[in-house]
Every structure is written in structure tokens, then in C-alpha cells.
Amino acid sequence: MTLEPFQTRIRDAAQRGVALRLRGGGTKDFYGNEPRGEVLDTRAYAGIVSYEPTELVITARCGTSLSEVERILEENGQCLPFEPPHFGAGATFGGCIAAGLSGPRAASAGALRDFVLGARIVDGRGRALGFGGQVIKNVAGYDVSRLLAGSLGTLGLLAEASLKVLPRPAEQLTLRLEMPQERALEAMQRWASQPLPLSATAWHDGELFVRLSGAAAAVRAGVAKIGGEPLDAAPWLAIREQSHAFFSASPLWRIAVPPVAAPLALPGAQLLEWGGALRWLAAAAPAGAVRDAAQRAGGHATLFRARDKSAGVFAPLAPTVARLHRGLKAAFDPVGILNPGRMYPEF
Amino acid sequence: MNALRAFLPARAVLHEEEDTRPYECDGLTAYRQLPMVVALPETEEQVQRVLQACAALGVPVVPRGAGTGLSGGALPPGDGVLLSMAKFMRVLRVDPRARVAIVQPGVRNAVISEVAAPFGLFYAPDPSSQIACTIGGNVSENSGGVHCLKYGLTLHNVLRLRGYTVEGEPIELGSEAPDAPGYDLLALAVGSEGMLMVVTEVAVKLLPLPQSARVIMASFDDVEKAGQAVAAVIAAGIIPAGLEMMDRPATHAVEQFVAAGYDLQAAAILLCESDGTPEEVDDEVARMMAVLAQAGAARMTVSRDEAERLRFWSGRKAAFPAVGRISPDYYCMDGTIPRKRLGEVLRFIAAMEKKYDLRCPNVFHAGDGNLHPLILFDANSAEELHRTELFAAEVLEKCVEVGGTITGEHGVGMEKINQMCVQFRPDELELFHSIKRVFDARGLLNPGKAVPTLARCAEYGRTRGRGVAAAHPELPRF
Numbered sequence: 028m029t030l031e032p033f034q035t036r037i038r039d040a041a042q043r044g045v046a047l048r049l050r051g052g053g054t055k056d057f058y059g060n061e062p063r064g065e066v067l068d069t070r071a072y073a074g075i076v077s078y079e080p081t082e083l084v085i086t087a088r089c090g091t092s093l094s095e096v097e098r099i100l101e102e103n104g105q106c107l108p109f110e111p112p113h114f115g116a117g118a119t120f121g122g123c124i125a126a127g128l129s130g131p132r133a134a135s136a137g138a139l140r141d142f143v144l145g146a147r148i149v150d151g152r153g154r155a156l157g158f159g160g161q162v163i164k165n166v167a168g169y170d171v172s173r174l175l176a177g178s179l180g181t182l183g184l185l186a187e188a189s190l191k192v193l194p195r196p197a198e199q200l201t202l203r204l205e206m207p208q209e210r211a212l213e214a215m216q217r218w219a220s221q222p223l224p225l226s227a228t229a230w231h232d233g234e235l236f237v238r239l240s241g242a243a244a245a246v247r248a249g250v251a252k253i254g255g256e257p258l259d260a261a262p263w264l265a266i267r268e269q270s271h272a273f274f275s276a277s278p279l280w281r282i283a284v285p286p287v288a289a290p291l292a293l294p295g296a297q298l299l300e301w302g303g304a305l306r307w308l309a310a311a312a313p314a315g316a317v318r319d320a321a322q323r324a325g326g327h328a329t330l331f332r333a334r335d336k337s338a339g340v341f342a343p344l345a346p347t348v349a350r351l352h353r354g355l356k357a358a359f360d361p362v363g364i365l366n367p368g369r370m371y372p373e374f
Numbered sequence: 375m376n377a378l379r380a381f382l383p384a385r386a387v388l389h390e391e392e393d394t395r396p397y398e399c400d401g402l403t404a405y406r407q408l409p410m411v412v413a414l415p416e417t418e419e420q421v422q423r424v425l426q427a428c429a430a431l432g433v434p435v436v437p438r439g440a441g442t443g444l445s446g447g448a449l450p451p452g453d454g455v456l457l458s459m460a461k462f463m464r465v466l467r468v469d470p471r472a473r474v475a476i477v478q479p480g481v482r483n484a485v486i487s488e489v490a491a492p493f494g495l496f497y498a499p500d501p502s503s504q505i506a507c508t509i510g511g512n513v514s515e516n517s518g519g520v521h522c523l524k525y526g527l528t529l530h531n532v533l534r535l536r537g538y539t540v541e542g543e544p545i546e547l548g549s550e551a552p553d554a555p556g557y558d559l560l561a562l563a564v565g566s567e568g569m570l571m572v573v574t575e576v577a578v579k580l581l582p583l584p585q586s587a588r589v590i591m592a593s594f595d596d597v598e599k600a601g602q603a604v605a606a607v608i609a610a611g612i613i614p615a616g617l618e619m620m621d622r623p624a625t626h627a628v629e630q631f632v633a634a635g636y637d638l639q640a641a642a643i644l645l646c647e648s649d650g651t652p653e654e655v656d657d658e659v660a661r662m663m664a665v666l667a668q669a670g671a672a673r674m675t676v677s678r679d680e681a682e683r684l685r686f687w688s689g690r691k692a693a694f695p696a697v698g699r700i701s702p703d704y705y706c707m708d709g710t711i712p713r714k715r716l717g718e719v720l721r722f723i724a725a726m727e728k729k730y731d732l733r734c735p736n737v738f739h740a741g742d743g744n745l746h747p748l749i750l751f752d753a754n755s756a757e758e759l760h761r762t763e764l765f766a767a768e769v770l771e772k773c774v775e776v777g778g779t780i781t782g783e784h785g786v787g788m789e790k791i792n793q794m795c796v797q798f799r800p801d802e803l804e805l806f807h808s809i810k811r812v813f814d815a816r817g818l819l820n821p822g823k824a825v826p827t828l829a830r831c832a833e834y835g836r837t838r839g840r841g842v843a844a845a846h847p848e849l850p851r852f
């Protein structure tokens with residue numbers, strides 16, 4: 028399997044100055060600004076390139092089904108520690124990395140970008156380039172593969188990527204407690220400063236869910252410390268995939284703040300994750316008010332799901348940082364044909 | 375110099391040779407260059423003005439932390455300013471609730487864990503140079519340590535950077551909130567070897583101190599068996615807090631220096647650490663010992679108390695200076711390889727010892743495949759230095775050939791710039807140069823480091839006559 032078809036397609040589009048919309052399973056079409064351009068479907072370029080459990084690294088092509096990757100890891104007692112959301116059965120490996128979204132375990136295990144080790148890309152000139160590699164430590168050259176994670180396909184087509192993987196935790200257990208938001212925040216901080224095997228937290232509507240993962244002894248000690256009632260049906264999948272009833276509202280804001288931020292005084296329901304660092308807001312509040320509140324708390328707000336995105340999906344960048352973004356876009360994609368506007372309207 | 379004197383006190387502008395001499399090299403002493411002038415600003419505003427002054431005059435600037443770098447990253451410009459960040463030594467804030475420390479770039483790595491300890495927290499990346507190296511240097515090199523298999527590299531433990539572009543424009547990358555908007559410029563800046571920005575403030579993540587930790591010292595009568603034991607531990611689903619290997623020449627050098635209690639009979643020893651709750655550690659140590667025994671460990675000793683644990687580690691952490699004691703000079707390599715190729719690479723290094731008639735003890739971050747072969751030589755002999763460089767080049771190129779990289783944590787700097795031509799193709803190098811231009815259009819910040827020009831690679835290809843990536847597009851490098 029070669030990258031030639033992608034390269035030809037991109038070279039041709041660059042020559043004609045035609046926008047390309049890079050797309051895997053389309054499960055994240057809703058995310059970012061409205062996709063536009065001719066669809067370049069990545070799904071034909073699929074398959075696991077290499078996976079050796081003892082090296083803790085998996086390399087796969089962009090079109091590989093994300094479920095397939097997870098299944099193979101599971102067969103070998105391993106996992107993607109950042110628990111990426113799929114948002115649909117068709118999610119691809121490449122789309123997952125390009126979107127850069129992480130799930131419940133990210134607050135303790137690290138986010139998607141933390142696990143990226145290398146990538147092969149096709150840039151906006153149709154050049155096939157490789158960065159990083161298949162080893163855990165590598166500082167040769169700028170860290171381009173991590174830059175590509177979460178770039179929403181605006182810098183290059185992520186053709187292949189290598190991710191670090193980890194063993195699945197031996198034991199896993201979810202506890203349920205009841206408390207208001209303020210006390211939940213305080214409790215999550217207290218636990219996070221202690222050596223407890225926390226692997227996920229979520230609060231909504233007076234209920235706090237805490238997941239512990241790790242060696243049996245550590246989980247047991249954690250349960251003794253945290254209390255609450257053990258749950259059989261844990262909510263994590265529903266939260267990660269947003270099938271939980273809370274997420275059916277629109278618009279949906281994703282507000283990232285330092286975990287110690289006080290409860291955000293905004294109208295509408297909230298669901299908290301990541302020890303309080305992630306606050307989902309379901310409300311038709313004015314965008315300005317949401318962005319201000321996020322900024323005052325030391326964070327930023329993303330308009331995650333909405334019909335009307337005229338307020339801008341991502342928080343505006345500081346002028347110098349915005350200039351660096353435009354410069355990088357031009358370095359990778361001089362004609363500006365790869366997913367133009369998907370992240371910020373001006374590039 | 376006059377431009378600097380306009381806003382810096384006289385003591386902060388050094389130009390007499392006796393004052394600038396200490397800055398002529400970093401930890402890679404084979405490369406030396408006296409800077410035209412050394413600037414030692416004390417405030418962010420002074421840093422900004424130094425940069426503005428240099429930009430206005432078109433003079434190159436090289437930032438420097440503690441100068442412990444091992445790749446010549448802080449090698450000064452002969453025609454420019456060495457910007458020492460040594461005065462930026464303040465811990466600005468430790469927030470135990472948020473588990474964050476805000477520090478200036480000249481703060482030494484070990485100090486962060488010291489100030490966090492009263493809160494039951496620590497800063498995880500622990501390079502062996504941690505009592506001397508600065509967090510600014512760590513950020514610029516993406517430094518690792520003996521515990522990074524479990525806790526990650528600098529990249530994974532830094533939340534936000536503040537600093538200036540070479541033109542003196544303030545920038546802030548990352549955030550104490552997760553997922554800062556836009557591209558992950560923080561990831562780009564970490565490990566950029568002082569070529570994209572000057573860092574003036576760093577927010578790092580603090581982690582809860584594990585309640586207890588114990589380390590197993592396991593002896594093997596064969597180096598490759600030790601390598602296979604590492605794979606076996608990981609195959610058993612265990613991620614040790616630390617997993618290090620030293621071969622016999624290395625343990626012998628160390629033992630004379632620090633008396634760490636290493637088994638001097640062993641062909642190689644592994645240090646395999648577990649941390650967590652006491653029950654967890656007991657359980658994991660038992661499992662690790664079973665796996666290691668199965669993998670052929672000849673002897674095993676488990677640290678009985680904290681003093682013994684630290685003593686076992688002290689030897690590993692002192693490995694470079696210890697080797698420095700048994701040889702006038704040593705040259706530290708830093709390639710990373712897929713672990714399964716360890717045997718092959720060690721055999722290759724042994725063959726190179728014969729070919730170049732130089733000794734080469736090995737220390738190895740075994741858990742993450744990062745090798746530190748240390749070539750012993752005498753820098754007073756130009757011929758021996760030359761042989762050493764050829765030896766090192768062959769080993770690094772071997773690392774690339776087996777699917778690894780020329781540098782795992784020490785950076786490219788000046789030292790490995792030729793081997794960049796082996797690891798990357800011209801198009802990739804060109805993209806690196808374009809990234810550099812986005813941040814530094816005129817190439818004034820730490821110029822000439824880390825990314826070779828295509829002309830240099832062409833020249834290197836001619837002199838080496840092999841191995842250059844462009845000539846071997848079929849090599850699996852990614």
C-alpha cells in the first residue's frame with residue numbers, strides 16, 4: 028500500500044487551488060467549523076502496520092477502524108490509555124488523532140497527544156514526510172507528529188501514526204457518591220493530590236462518579252478512602268460517547284479550566300469531568316458570556332456541538348500565537364487546500 | 375555590547391575573556407567557542423530588551439541554562455550573545471491544590487521536587503543531572519530520567535510556557551487548563567533546543583509522592599538475557615517505575631566511585647523499581663521477581679529500606695561522572711532503539727570497540743529503549759577524538775537502521791547534526807527549516823543547531839559515502 032494516491036490527489040488539488048475535505052468515517056463531521064471542499068476519503072488506506080505488545084507501540088494506517096485497533100490491543104491485554112471517544116461506529120484511527128480528543132482517563136493517564144510517537148503525513152504540497160518514530164523517546168527534530176495531533180487535518184493528511192500503548196489495568200471499579208458541585212470539586216482535588224489510583228471522575232446533577240483502576244490492592248485501598256457505593260453499570264462509556272441524556276442538548280459547550288476553578292456561574296446544566304478540568308455546559312447562553320467566564324477562570328471554551336457556529340468554534344488566539352498558526356499553516360500547506368477554515372476561519 | 379549596557383548593569387554584561395571562558399562550552403566539552411558577549415538578565419523585561427537589541431542589530435543569540443547539555447545545544451555564537459538564564463532562579467508559586475508549580479527557567483530540576491515535597495508532591499522527570507540542570511534546559515531538550523517509563527518525559531509534565539520570540543514578542547503556549555486552543559505549539563516548543571523561543575516561565579505538573587517504593591537489583595550472566603528480561607516484565611503487563619540496565623564495565627566504573635553495592639560478577643544488572651501503596655509494591659515486586667527469575671536472573675536483591683533504594687539508584691545516577699573518573703574523557707551517545715533489537719545493537723557496539731580500539735561501557739534506560747554507550751577516550755589526542763567521533767557516528771546510524779533514533783533525550787545540538795541527514799530526508803529537513811522560519815524568520819536564535827542545511831547533508835553524504843537517508847528511501851525510519 029502506498030501513499031501515492033493521496034499524494035497525487037493533493038498535488039492535483041494544490042495545482043487547481045481546490046479545497047480538500049479530509050474525511051475518515053465522518054463521525055466527527057460535527058466538530059470544528061463546517062467542513063468544506065471535495066471529500067478525500069481516507070478509509071482505503073487501512074491496516075495495522077506493526078504492533079508488538081512488548082514494545083508498547085502500535086502503528087496503524089489512518090483508515091483503520093478505531094474499534095479494530097482497540098480490539099487488537101485488548102486481545103493482548105493492552106489499551107489506548109486516553110480512551111478516545113468514537114462518536115460513531117465508523118471512527119478511524121487517523122480521524123481520532125486529527126481530532127485530538129481524549130476520554131475519561133485522560134486526566135490521570137494523559138491525553139491523546141501524550142501518546143503520539145510518530146506520524147507519516149502528506150503535506151499540502153503532496154510530499155510524503157515522516158516524523159518521530161516507533162520508539163518511546165525521540166527528540167530528533169521538532170516534534171511535528173504531536174503538532175499534527177488535534178490539528179483537524181489542517182496541516183497535513185495523517186497517513187500513519189504510532190502510538191504508545193499501556194497494559195489494561197488489572198482491576199477497575201466505579202463508586203457513586205452524592206454531593207453538590209462545590210463539594211465534589213473539593214473532593215476531587217483532595218483525592219487527586221493523594222496517591223490514589225483514580226482513573227476517571229464525573230459529576231452531574233448531585234451525583235459524583237469515581238473510577239479506580241490498577242492493582243487490586245491499590246483499588247481496595249482507594250475504595251476504603253473514598254467511600255460511596257460501588258456501581259455495576261458505570262456511566263463512562265455513555266459520557267465518553269455522549270449518549271448520556273445530558274449531551275442531547277444543543278448547543279453544547281466544552282469548557283476547559285484549571286481543575287481548581289470555582290463552579291462556573293453560567294445558566295444551564297453542567298457535567299464535569301477530569302477532576303473538574305472539563306466542564307460541559309448545555310445551554311443557549313450567549314457565546315460572549317461563556318467565553319468570558321471560561322477566560323476568567325483561566326481556561327477557554329469550545330462550541331462543541333451547535334447548529335449555529337457563527338460565534339466561532341474555538342476560543343480566539345492571542346495575536347502573536349495566531350500569527351504563528353498562520354505561518355505554520357503556510358509552511359505545511361502553502362496553497363491552503365487542506366480542511367481550510369475547519370479550525371479557524373482565517374486559515 | 376553598548377546596546378546591552380544601555381539597560382543592563384555592568385555586572386550583567388560579560389565580555390572579558392576570563393569572564394566569558396566559563397561559557398565557552400556545555401557538557402559536550404569537545405566543542406568550544408568563546409561568545410562575543412554574555413548577557414545575564416534578571417527580569418523578563420531585560421530578556422525582552424536583550425532580544426530586541428540583538429534583533430535590531432541582526433546579532434545571533436543563544437540561550438543557556440546550566441550548561442549541562444550533552445549535545446552542544448548551548449554552544450555560544452562567536453559573533454553573538456550568549457543569553458544566560460541563570461539568574462531566573464525563583465520558584466514563583468507552588469499550588470498544592472492544583473498540583474502545579476510555576477517556576478522561572480533557571481530553577482534547578484531537583485529544587486522543584488524539594489519545594490513540592492512538603493505538600494506530598496513531586497516533579498516526575500528526574501535526569502541524572504537533576505541537581506545541576508535547569509527546568510529551562512529540560513524544556514528545551516525534552517529531558518527524561520530514570521522514572522520516565524511510568525511518569526513521562528518533560529513534555530508530559532509541562533503545562534504552560536511563557537517567553538519571547540527572538541524578536542522580543544511575548545508568547546504563552548499551553549495552559550493550566552487542558553487542551554489549549556489551536557495547534558499544540560507547546561509540544562513544538564518542548565524539545566526545540568532553544569531555537570524557537572526563549573522561555574522565561576514554566577508551569578509544571580506535580581504528582582502525589584508514591585507512599586513507598588522498592589527497587590530490585592537483578593544480575594544476569596549475559597547482556598542479551600537481561601534485555602529479554604525487560605521485554606518479559608512488560609509482557610507481564612507491568613510498567614515499572616524505573617527499569618535501567620548497566621553492563622559490567624559500567625558497574626565496575628560506578629562501584630569504584632560510589633559503592634552502590636552492585637553485583638560485579640554480573641555481565642549486566644537490571645534495576646527494576648515498583649512504587650505505590652505498600653501492599654501494591656509488595657505485590658508488584660513479587661510478580662517482577664517471578665518474571666525476572668523465569669527470564670534467567672542469576673541473583674536478585676530487593677532494597678530493604680529507603681536508604682538502600684537510594685544507594686542502588688545513586689550508582690546509576692552517577693554513571694557518567696564515574697566513567698569520567700576512569701578515563702580522561704568520555705563521549706556519551708543517546709540513541710533509542712526498539713528494545714527487541716538490543717542484542718544486535720550491543721553486538722554491533724562490541725564490534726566497534728574492536729574496530730576503533732576504544733572501550734565503551736553501556737548504561738541503558740532499558741524500559742524505553744534509550745541507550746547511553748559511553749566511549750572512553752583522551753581528548754588530548756586529536757586522533758583519538760577523531761576515532762571516537764567515527765565510532766559514535768556508526769552507532770547512531772545503526773540505531774536509525776534498526777528503526778530507532780539518533781537521540782532519545784540529549785538533543786541534536788551541534789553534535790549529532792550530521793546524523794540528522796541519515797534520519798531525515800531533504801523534504802523533512804526543509805519542513806523543519808520552514809517551522810524555524812515561522813518563529814525566527816532571520817535565523818538569529820541559536821542558529822546552526824539541531825537541523826542541518828541540505829548543503830551540509832550533501833557534503834556529509836559525500837564524505838561518508840553511505841547511509842544517508844536520501845540514498846536509502848527504502849529504509850524503515852518511521
Ligand SMILES: Cc1cc2nc3c(=O)[nH]c(=O)nc-3n(C[C@H](O)[C@H](O)[C@H](O)COP(=O)(O)OP(=O)(O)OC[C@H]3O[C@@H](n4cnc5c(N)ncnc54)[C@H](O)[C@@H]3O)c2cc1C
Nearest residue numbers: 439440441442443447502508510511512514517518568573
Ligand atoms: C552527568 C550528566 C547526566 C545527565 N543525565 C541526563 C538524563 O538522565 N536525562 C537527560 O535527558 N539529560 C541528561 N543530561 C543532559 C542535560 O543535563 C539535559 O539536557 C538538561 O536538560 C540540560 O539543562 P541545562 O539547564 O544544563 O541546559 P543547557 O545545557 O544550558 O541548555 C540546553 C539547551 O536548552 C536551551 N535553553 C536553556 N535554557 C533555555 C531557556 N530558558 N529558553 C530557551 N532555551 C533554553 C539551550 O540553548 C540549549 O539548546 C545529563 C548531563 C550530564 C552532564
